[in-house]
Amino acid sequence: MVARIAAAIGEPARARMLFCLMDGCARTSTELAVVADVGASTASAHLGRLAETRLVKVSAQGKHRYYSLVGADVAKVLEGLSVLATGTAGPRVSRVPNRLRIARTCYDHMAGSAGVALHDRFVEQAWLDVGTGDGTYDLTAAGEEAFAAIGIDTGATRAQRRRFACACLDWSERRPHLAGALGAAFLKVALARKWMIQDLDSRALSVTARGRQEFLSRFAVQV
Amino acid sequence: MVARIAAAIGEPARARMLFCLMDGCARTSTELAVVADVGASTASAHLGRLAETRLVKVSAQGKHRYYSLVGADVAKVLEGLSVLATGTAGPRVSRVPNRLRIARTCYDHMAGSAGVALHDRFVEQAWLDVGTGDGTYDLTAAGEEAFAAIGIDTGATRAQRRRFACACLDWSERRPHLAGALGAAFLKVALARKWMIQDLDSRALSVTARGRQEFLSRFAVQV
DNA sequence: GGCACGTTTCGTTGATTAGCGAAGTATGGA
DNA sequence: TCCATACTTCGCTAATCAACGAAACGTGCC
Helix, strand or coil, X not given: CHHHHHHHHCCHHHXXXXXXXXXXXXXXXXXXXXXXXXXXXHHHHHHHHHHHCCCEEEEEECCEEEXXXXXXXXXXXXXXXXXXXXXXXXXXXXXXXXXXXXXXXECCEEECHHHHHHHHHHHHCCCEECCCCCCECEECHHHHHHHHHCCCCHHHHHHCCCCCCEEEECCCCCXXXXXXXXXXXXXXXXXXXXXXXXXXXXXXXXXXXXXHHHHHCCCXXXX | CHHHHXXXXXXXXXXXXXXHHHHCCCEEHHHHHHHHCCCHHHHHHXXXXXXXCCCEEEEEECCEEEEEECCHHHHHHHHHHHHHHHCCCCCCCCCCCHHHHHCEEECXXXXXXXXXXXXXXXXXXXXXXXXXXXXXXXXXXXHHHHHHHCCCCHHHHHXXXXXXXXXXXXXXXXXXXXXXXXXXXXXXXXXXXXXXXXXXXXXXXXXXXHHHHHHHCCXXXXX
């Protein structure tokens, strides 16, 4: 049984997929095919095997199927293996730079402690309906109003062909932040209003002076 | 690189070998062939691959070659994998029963906290010469005398076709105890003098009343 | 309904590799 | 010196499995 699990990790293409998923974000089969550098059908077979060995779980959403690591235990094993590989038997894998920990982009939405704090605030204010707890969110009436107030067309956002709002496990915080079309729309607004600016050579986001005034205080976010 | 390591673990015969080595004891190629249920030549090939991927290390000793895990990091990964396999994401792998933790046989020598305490005592009294620290021991002049005093023929022990004295990492204590011909000779004496008796249906050793008097006090061992 | 897209299933091919036995190397004892 | 033992190397065979393209399936959009 153990051998079967190790063998599942021990194939280059599958290992690439697994390490790509280590940031906690769920990815589609096609995205992972690109990452692993194999065809779509091959990727599907690999993902099937990873699911069978309980290393990844899949959640169907429309015509997309999102794959993610099954839990922290899996991530722990992968981390252990990379320790063996790099020979850094020492202290810990490279720390996340502070700039990246505070705020960064995760694809098209906001991650980092600011992203997580924002997420918590949305839930606390009951703008987000957490539903059954499967990581899929929806806006409450109060939420519709609040997002409209900062300039987000929730109708158009909802109409996009992608998940509307969902949790994405934050890699540095190990807690969820807001992803999906709504998360992307929020980041767009934050950038448009110059609350944050994007670093040119990394995924870091910096809070501007205006952001400190209009964003941090408005959403009671501590970073 | 990670995939190569995982693949090395991910073969049933190799996995059996690795898990057998998790107790910290070094084993010969032939012993591991039996454990893995493959032929000698196949085992040799497997061990070669495990050595190549730095999962096991080998120490040649006469015509024997002793294989052991390369370090605690490797054991940690194996443990992590078995957590994934058994689904016990919970607290910890089954605890060692107390009887086994105090004293037990490890092949033909004494292990457990008593074995480790004894080992420490021997080193502390400078009976054992730890040499270069590679785990191979020898007796000092004082040690020769002390072992002879309890009835061990050190000459005959040394003449056996096996390692004379060496460290064996204790599985429950995670610290070394005395193995090799000398360790076996000591256990033989301890049993002959009825300091300890062997459990019939396990590897546990029980300290007798006589043992408490003559053994524990003599070697200042706390168990 | 028809189309586009994401994904899986199927069939085939080529490469990798575990397995064995026989022969070779090395060490230690008689 | 010769033999026994421990282990490895070599050559071969059979099985596994990753890879692809083609086709099928399912979902959502027009």
